[in-house]
Amino acid sequence: MASASPTRAKDIPAKIVVLGESAVGKSSLALRFVRRDFIPNQEATIGASFLSRSVSLVDESPPVTIKFEIWDTAGQERYRALAPMYYRGAAGALVVYDITSADSLRKAESWIGELRRNADPQTVVVLVGNKCDLESMRQVSIQQGQDLAEKEELLFYETSAKDGTNVDALFTNLGKTLLSRGVIASGVDRRSTMSRNLQPPGSRTPKSEQQKRCDC
Amino acid sequence: MQLSLLLRYYDPELAHHVFDKLECKPELFAISWFLTIFAHVLPVRKCTVVWDFVFGSGSPEATVCLACAVMLELRDSLMHASDFPTVVSLLSGSFAAMDVLHLLEEASLLLASTPTSVLEPALSDPVTASLVKTSCCCLLSPADIAGLKHNLDSTVDAKVNGSWASKGGVLLLDIRTNDERRRGWGGGQNNLTSSSASAAQQSRNITSMLQANKIISGAVEVAFDTLRGWREEEPIGNEDEHPDDFVMVDAADGRGSEDDDDHHIHREGAMDGEPVLRLLGRPHMLWYPAAPNTNIASSITAASSSSSSSAAFAGAAAISESPHVVIITGTEPEDGQSAVESLQRLGVAKVSMLLGGIKALEAAVPYVVIATT
Numbered sequence: 001m002a003s004a005s006p007t008r009a010k011d012i013p014a015k016i017v018v019l020g021e022s023a024v025g026k027s028s029l030a031l032r033f034v035r036r037d038f039i040p041n042q043e044a045t046i047g048a049s050f051l052s053r054s055v056s057l058v059d060e061s062p063p064v065t066i067k068f069e070i071w072d073t074a075g076q077e078r079y080r081a082l083a084p085m086y087y088r089g090a091a092g093a094l095v096v097y098d099i100t101s102a103d104s105l106r107k108a109e110s111w112i113g114e115l116r117r118n119a120d121p122q123t124v125v126v127l128v129g130n131k132c133d134l135e136s137m138r139q140v141s142i143q144q145g146q147d148l149a150e151k152e153e154l155l156f157y158e159t160s161a162k163d164g165t166n167v168d169a170l171f172t173n174l175g176k177t178l179l180s181r182g183v184i185a186s187g188v189d190r191r192s193t194m195s196r197n198l199q200p201p202g203s204r205t206p207k208s209e210q211q212k213r214c215d216c
Numbered sequence: 217m218q219l220s221l222l223l224r225y226y227d228p229e230l231a232h233h234v235f236d237k238l239e240c241k242p243e244l245f246a247i248s249w250f251l252t253i254f255a256h257v258l259p260v261r262k263c264t265v266v267w268d269f270v271f272g273s274g275s276p277e278a279t280v281c282l283a284c285a286v287m288l289e290l291r292d293s294l295m296h297a298s299d300f301p302t303v304v305s306l307l308s309g310s311f312a313a314m315d316v317l318h319l320l321e322e323a324s325l326l327l328a329s330t331p332t333s334v335l336e337p338a339l340s341d342p343v344t345a346s347l348v349k350t351s352c353c354c355l356l357s358p359a360d361i362a363g364l365k366h367n368l369d370s371t372v373d374a375k376v377n378g379s380w381a382s383k384g385g386v387l388l389l390d391i392r393t394n395d396e397r398r399r400g401w402g403g404g405q406n407n408l409t410s411s412s413a414s415a416a417q418q419s420r421n422i423t424s425m426l427q428a429n430k431i432i433s434g435a436v437e438v439a440f441d442t443l444r445g446w447r448e449e450e451p452i453g454n455e456d457e458h459p460d461d462f463v464m465v466d467a468a469d470g471r472g473s474e475d476d477d478d479h480h481i482h483r484e485g486a487m488d489g490e491p492v493l494r495l496l497g498r499p500h501m502l503w504y505p506a507a508p509n510t511n512i513a514s515s516i517t518a519a520s521s522s523s524s525s526s527a528a529f530a531g532a533a534a535i536s537e538s539p540h541v542v543i544i545t546g547t548e549p550e551d552g553q554s555a556v557e558s559l560q561r562l563g564v565a566k567v568s569m570l571l572g573g574i575k576a577l578e579a580a581v582p583y584v585v586i587a588t589t
Contacts, residue, residue: 046247046248046251046252046256047247047248047251048244048247049308050244050245050301050304050305050308052301067301069300069301082243082247085241085243085244086244
């Protein structure tokens with residue numbers, strides 16, 4: 001897995017926060033990615049839980065390994081005030097909704113708004129429509145998700161934590177985007193990278209990411 | 217916040233490592249501990265025992281004491297953890313293997329032995345609240361200092377590593393300027409009312425003294441009056457009492473303090489610090505200045521740097537031997553904050569600020585305060 005590139009001292013850490021309405025599958029998504037597992041009756045998260053997994057991106061040059069440090073937050077409204085603690089300084093944010101719940105998409109929009117207002121402008125936001133295995137119960141079309149992602153200039157995926165669809169692809173692509181935008185960089189302390197990139201705010205607007213569509 | 221204060225009080229080195237160096241704040245890992253009183257992390261069998269303790273204790277602070285006990289229990293692994301994820305997984309994943317009864321024992325010791333100002337900071341007081349918010353150090357009230365007497369008597373603190381009644385004793389560090397001191401000690405004025413100008417001056421003084429590695433240019437008063445007073449206060453004249461846990465140190469700026477030095481030393485019988493301490497049979501305190509002119513700053517720095525430079529945690533013993541430094545400021549406690557930070561940067565682990573100033577201390581614990589003017 002880890003390549004023997006001389007420039008890579010160790011895994012590059014990337015802090016990722018998972019946000020969204022309760023019961024859309026944030027914890028399941030994180031667990032699917034980290035443990036490749038799915039628990040049908042996942043209990044509600046309290047506060048937040050922390051998970052991490054390293055992923056090697058072999059087609060980067062030089063190849064790199066990103067260590068995703070994932071803060072899986074609690075979706076219930078009463079924990080909302082805690083969220084800033086977790087998205088502060090995050091390299092990436094997954095805003096998750098449930099494709100079988102139109103409400104959860106509206107909640108996702110409000111999360112996007114909050115991130116725009118309060119989070120680091122460099123934070124790469126991914127809109128994630130989860131539970132795409134439940135096609136028969138779909139309330140949110142792919143187009144709706146794509147439209148929102150396009151409007152807000154976000155990455156977009158429809159995933160299924162249950163069967164694993166697109167979960168790895170999501171994180172791999174997020175990792176590549178973080179690298180290409182310089183939000184994280186190999187061999188450089190993450191925080192100094194973040195602050196360096198903060199100097200010219202908005203100078204690199206994420207305009208080029210719209211082609212990365214869901215193919216589910 | 218309360219947990220971080222409590223841990224800073226009992227184990228400043230661990231608190232610094234986890235909360236400051238690895239930036240792993242209690243808000244990030246302990247929310248479920250408090251929201252569910254550990255039900256989320258403990259198996260049901262253990263949880264019932266914990267809840268018995270928490271509700272049976274009748275104290276709202278029982279949970280935070282238990283949380284602190286958990287962190288103290290994991291101390292070694294936490295100190296060896298070099299990154300944030302390791303700490304978080306240690307703190308969330310170690311419960312299944314923990315001996316809950318042992319933890320509860322530790323927690324009830326903490327509950328019984330922690331000064332009120334640390335356990336239940338007076339948040340209604342804006343000054344205290346702002347200091348608690350920064351949680352840079354603990355605040356001790358004169359009553360807490362008085363309470364030390366009980367703590368010394370009990371076996372409780374001997375068991376709790378790094379507690380303020382640790383073997384290092386308590387060092388009252390007076391950072392007021394001579395001016396403030398005169399007003400505070402002699403004039404009968406409230407020494408908390410100094411102008412902000414003098415506050416700034418004082419903070420400059422302490423900073424420059426610290427930078428020059430000469431924190432304390434004044435004399436060490438091993439206060440005989442104090443010791444005698446302590447003995448008199450003790451109803452059962454037990455020979456094994458430890459009156460030497462209080463050492464008053466004058467930290468006035470260098471220029472003015474010379475006269476005072478001579479004055480004190482001569483008045484008190486011209487006995488150097490070291491023989492006195494030896495006399496009292498507390499060898500760990502020997503690194504207090506051996507003679508009136510010795511620089512206590514270098515002793516403190518030497519003791520702390522020797523421990524911080526050694527890898528990870530080898531220096532724990534030295535730290536727990538070091539005294540708990542209680543800073544006496546002449547002005548609003550906020551102004552002592554820079555002094556606290558400077559001391560912490562120098563590696564002094566246990567630093568607190570005295571709430572209410574020297575007058576309040578004198579009122580509460582008259583036998584530790586001796587007049588110098």
